[in-house]
Amino acid sequence: MAAAETVALVLDEESPLPESAGDVEELACRLRGHISQLGIVVPPGTSALRSAQQLASAGVPDGYMPSRVHLVRLAEATQDLIAAVQAHDDSPAPLTLMRCWRKPRVNVLRGAVFAVALACLVWAASVPRT
Template structure:
């Protein structure tokens, strides 16, 4: 279950601060994140916007980040539904409209987009066509690559020094 951090009423927290508190800012991907499905990730983002205990985004960049994130969820979940689905059409229409200027209109648009994404999540769960999230390719860490290059250089030096010299 996704739990939001406790923030005192009236206190503003930026989206970056929320990411830090939620532990979303990290360089490595854990096994739990790889196995998550798209509907759960979208539901968490919707909850981040619509939960009564969560703070409104403080800056215009935070609103833009959440809009981009919700638009990505609409695209990912939209691939699992049929193209003529009215819930999908409404969510796509809202996600493609640009953010209005001003503090209040942009937040209202964000809330409407989150509600449409929540309806899309429910539609995908009811259809039963949730795909697992894409797995990131397993790449070696930087230290391992350095060690391999060093070992290769050392082996080539030893081989070069052990060969007889040509006259």
């Protein structure tokens, strides 16, 4: 889902081209991350995977137009990988790889620290003094 959103940021007709080189680099980095994540799910040796990995390994070229063209090619390669994943969506195991863990809330962490501190205090109080 996030990969499709990033691709839409680059390829959508209404989305403007990135203005600065930093924006181009950030979008290219995000697309490289999506390519590496999707590469786990796609069967190895797929032509879309090979071309996407080749584009991802190349750096962003200097200059206004070459960097934007490279960004569009990365987005198109990511879009091809998304299509390959959807075509190969018969195995449920890769979906568990992409699942993200929720971060525990602050109060849960505070409660755990308090419980450990209380247990240490009780243990220290129960040790005989010599």
